[in-house]
Amino acid sequence: MAARPAPYLDDLNPAQREAVERLDGPVLMLAGAGTGKTKALTSRIAHLLTTGRARPNEILSVTFTNKAAREMKERVGRLLGHAVEGMPWMGTFHSICVKLLRRHAELVGLKTNFTILDTDDQIRLLKQVIAANNIDEKRWPARQLSGLIDNWKNRAWTPDRVPASEASAFNNRGTELYAQYQTRLRELNACDFGDLLLHVVTIFQQHADVLEQYQRWFRFILVDEYQDTNVAQYLWLRLLAQGHTNICCVGDDDQSIYGWRGAEVGNILRFEKDFPGAHVVRLEQNYRSTAHILAAASSVIRGNENRLGKELWTEAQGGEKVRLIGHWDGEEEARWIGEEIEAAQRGSRGMHAFSLDDMAILVRASHQMRAFEDRFLTIGLPYRVIGGPRFYERLEIRDAMAYFRLVVSPEDDLAFERIVNTPKRGLGDKAQQKIQLKAREHGVPLLVGARLLLRDKEITGKGAAKLATFVDQIERWHEIARQQLGLPSEVQQDDDDLVLIDEDKPLSRAVSHMELAETMLDESGYTEMWQLDKNPDSPGRLENLKELVKALESFDNLQGFLEHVALIMDNETEETGAKVSIMTLHAAKGLEFPAVFLPGWEDGLFPSQRSMDESGLKGLEEERRLAYVGITRAEELCTISFAANRRVFGQWQSALPSRFIDELPEAHVEILTPPGLYGGGYGAAGMSGGFGGGSGLETRAAEANVYNSPGWKRLQERSSSARSVSQPRESRNTVIDLQAVSAFEMGERIFHQKFGYGEIIGLEGDKLEIDFEKAGVKKVVARFVAAADS
Numbered sequence: 001m002a003a004r005p006a007p008y009l010d011d012l013n014p015a016q017r018e019a020v021e022r023l024d025g026p027v028l029m030l031a032g033a034g035t036g037k038t039k040a041l042t043s044r045i046a047h048l049l050t051t052g053r054a055r056p057n058e059i060l061s062v063t064f065t066n067k068a069a070r071e072m073k074e075r076v077g078r079l080l081g082h083a084v085e086g087m088p089w090m091g092t093f094h095s096i097c098v099k100l101l102r103r104h105a106e107l108v109g110l111k112t113n114f115t116i117l118d119t120d121d122q123i124r125l126l127k128q129v130i131a132a133n134n135i136d137e138k139r140w141p142a143r144q145l146s147g148l149i150d151n152w153k154n155r156a157w158t159p160d161r162v163p164a165s166e167a168s169a170f171n172n173r174g175t176e177l178y179a180q181y182q183t184r185l186r187e188l189n190a191c192d193f194g195d196l197l198l199h200v201v202t203i204f205q206q207h208a209d210v211l212e213q214y215q216r217w218f219r220f221i222l223v224d225e226y227q228d229t230n231v232a233q234y235l236w237l238r239l240l241a242q243g244h245t246n247i248c249c250v251g252d253d254d255q256s257i258y259g260w261r262g263a264e265v266g267n268i269l270r271f272e273k274d275f276p277g278a279h280v281v282r283l284e285q286n287y288r289s290t291a292h293i294l295a296a297a298s299s300v301i302r303g304n305e306n307r308l309g310k311e312l313w314t315e316a317q318g319g320e321k322v323r324l325i326g327h328w329d330g331e332e333e334a335r336w337i338g339e340e341i342e343a344a345q346r347g348s349r350g351m352h353a354f355s356l357d358d359m360a361i362l363v364r365a366s367h368q369m370r371a372f373e374d375r376f377l378t379i380g381l382p383y384r385v386i387g388g389p390r391f392y393e394r395l396e397i398r399d400a401m402a403y404f405r406l407v408v409s410p411e412d413d414l415a416f417e418r419i420v421n422t423p424k425r426g427l428g429d430k431a432q433q434k435i436q437l438k439a440r441e442h443g444v445p446l447l448v449g450a451r452l453l454l455r456d457k458e459i460t461g462k463g464a465a466k467l468a469t470f471v472d473q474i475e476r477w478h479e480i481a482r483q484q485l486g487l488p489s490e491v492q493q494d495d496d497d498l499v500l501i502d503e504d505k506p507l508s509r510a511v512s513h514m515e516l517a518e519t520m521l522d523e524s525g526y527t528e529m530w531q532l533d534k535n536p537d538s539p540g541r542l543e544n545l546k547e548l549v550k551a552l553e554s555f556d557n558l559q560g561f562l563e564h565v566a567l568i569m570d571n572e573t574e575e576t577g578a579k580v581s582i583m584t585l586h587a588a589k590g591l592e593f594p595a596v597f598l599p600g601w602e603d604g605l606f607p608s609q610r611s612m613d614e615s616g617l618k619g620l621e622e623e624r625r626l627a628y629v630g631i632t633r634a635e636e637l638c639t640i641s642f643a644a645n646r647r648v649f650g651q652w653q654s655a656l657p658s659r660f661i662d663e664l665p666e667a668h669v670e671i672l673t674p675p676g677l678y679g680g681g682y683g684a685a686g687m688s689g690g691f692g693g694g695s696g697l698e699t700r701a702a703e704a705n706v707y708n709s710p711g712w713k714r715l716q717e718r719s720s721s722a723r724s725v726s727q728p729r730e731s732r733n734t735v736i737d738l739q740a741v742s743a744f745e746m747g748e749r750i751f752h753q754k755f756g757y758g759e760i761i762g763l764e765g766d767k768l769e770i771d772f773e774k775a776g777v778k779k780v781v782a783r784f785v786a787a788a789d790s
């Protein structure tokens with residue numbers, strides 16, 4: 001069997017081989033994407049095992065995600081030719097720390113069976129702490145405190161170590177509340193995610209004997225993606241590595257993308273200082289991507305000032321250039337990518353056939369996924385979302401959908417339970433129990449139970465007032481939802497005062513279901529809850545909510561939408577078979593795919609608005625590294641796209657192509673012709689006229705201007721030497737439409753695809769004021785209006 005002791009070494013280049021065979025002392029492998037760092041790291045593990053330098057359980061090997069840990073185990077198994085058993089210390093920082101903490105919990109005042117709180121529990125506990133201190137949680141939300149504490153934990157600051165410079169945090173109370181929170185956690189025999197690492201670091205720092213035991217035990221330490229370690233992780237590693245100093249870290253400063261979560265790229269740059277005599281290996285040959293793809297990635301990352309600067313080369317010449325395409329809007333982008341994927345699957349486009357498993361869509365922001373998920377479900381293209389829930393499974397989406405569900409069907413008790421105290425309305429378990437009892441007593445849904453409880457004054461205080469508002473709101477919205485379905489009013493006139501609608505607040509005009517959805521989220525306080533939330537993921541949640549409202553556009557009413565989602569969710573039974581992967585750029589780190597789609601390259605989305613608003617280059621450079629990570633995931637085919645318009649809350653927002661597009665090297669990019677109009681898809685945008693009220697004019701102007709924007713012009717100029725790029729046909733239609741506006745006259749009878757028939761009672765540029773027969777007076781965009789007799 002051991003005729004050739006180390007076949008895995010044959011697959012390595014000399015530099016990799018050196019990193020694998022130099023087992024003693026610190027080794028740093030600092031090299032660009034796709035140069036085989038992870039491959040070398042796994043080979044090193046195989047080598048340790050084969051040469052008998054370490055037993056499987058003496059190797060500590062840290063990866064960033066569970067997926068990466070699993071893959072590493074598989075890769076080692078493949079190298080060795082048999083499955084790897086008994087490597088308990090191969091995993092993520094968190095999974096390894098849980099094991100360590102269970103063994104030594106008592107040293108930080110916990111029992112071995114401590115529980116790990118999830119974010120919801122963490123927030124609940126922080127709320128209690130805040131309340132116990134008589135702090136107004138509205139002004140000083142628990143989520144903000146939780147973000148702060150997570151941050152401090154990432155920096156390895158226990159409450160007594162938070163520096164004085166942080167004293168003003170959370171209204172000067174941050175440190176003190178942090179200390180109380182830690183005490184509460186201990187009383188509950190619980191810890192949060194950040195504690196897993198922090199507690200272990202504390203144990204190591206305070207108990208030299210324990211530390212020594214592990215320093216001796218872990219003969220070899222290996223770390224992948226070292227550029228993204230935060231301070232706590234770094235301290236943890238440094239403490240452990242001080243024993244044998246056989247630590248091998250691999251990373252790429254150009255791929256440091258977790259600065260926003262406390263990662264310090266400085267850790268990798270400091271390695272040689274921390275570990276004197278460290279052997280540094282640099283790898284320059286990229287084995288993953290074609291020359292075109294590599295050139296594109298290198299050209300973009302060159303825009304960063306703060307980098308070590310590495311050049312990569314590849315033997316893989318030829319192949320397709322990086323493809324760049326602009327679309328009219330995000331829906332069209334999704335549609336086009338869906339078609340491209342199917343084409344690639346069939347092996348058209350002059351290339352070999354790609355399996356769905358070979359293709360990935362990498363987005364900057366998770367809300368971008370919705371358009372793809374909807375599209376792929378419609379055309380039956382199997383997909384998986386990696387590193388997070390699918391769009392409709394997200395917490396905020398399920399909350400919002402619970403509002404929609406309850407409003408469409410007030411007997412949906414599950415929906416009621418989910419949202420009656422979300423956002424907080426002071427309706428704790430006790431109040432909710434009362435509602436349950438009342439409802440059961442009368443055999444009615446919870447919403448009606450709540451109404452009866454209020455009528456009988458069996459609930460009092462602040463909670464009662466808030467419950468009353470909530471019930472009123474749901475009933476009012478329910479009535480609107482019924483109108484939208486064309487159902488008769490449900491206002492009850494019977495003697496008991498179960499009035500389902502407040503007649504003092506007549507519904508003066510018809511509202512669209514999108515308007516209703518937006519109103520619900522706003523007036524219920526749900527949107528505000530996330531606006532006040534200072535957690536780094538809250539902006540993403542707000543984006544998802546906007547995206548949800550946008551998704552409603554393709555449906556006539558809430559009920560139709562809910563049915564659609566129910567069917568989607570039902571389809572979700574885990575079938576095996578090939579699937580396209582959808583994930584964020586952050587989740588794609590370390591992975592590779594033959595074909596990669598990078599949609600949404602627009603200023604404000606990618607780079608993110610926040611990074612553009614920031615003073616200094618830090619945020620923008622992190623975005624650029626993210627672009628580099630994205631492009632370098634591709635092996636053979638890389639397609640970058642952007643949309644000229646995204647609809648946000650039913651409003652068109654025009655966007656300029658990402659500044660990163662300017663940084664792509666002409667010689668390696670092919671600009672594709674946008675496909676133009678796909679029948680009818682834009683019709684739903686007509687709602688924007690009735691939806692947002694005032695800004696129709698600006699919006700239309702913006703639409704027209706996109707194609708005069710410098711970014712678009714640049715693209716056209718560039719492409720004139722290559723293929724000719726025509727403007728999307730849709731935009732040419734737009735121009736015609738703009739001229740056609742004047743064709744309407746006062747008093748003319750028209751038809752609008754959403755609001756039906758009406759008469760023009762006002763003309764303002766491209767906006768028309770129309771008295772609709774059914775919907776009342778509305779301002780709409782002329783483009784979506786047709787003369788009634790045509």
Ligand code: ATP
Nearest residue numbers: 011012013032033034035036037038039287288590
């Ligand atoms: P990233 O920075 O993206 O994490 P990486 O440096 O970890 O990239 P790997 O994932 O290890 O790179 O390798 C990239 C690809 O190149 C893999 O498909 C790997 O199998 C292949 N590869 C690595 N080294 C060699 C080699 N010496 N010969 C042939 N193929 C190699």
Ligand code: MG
Nearest residue numbers: 037038039590
């Ligand atoms: Mg890697």
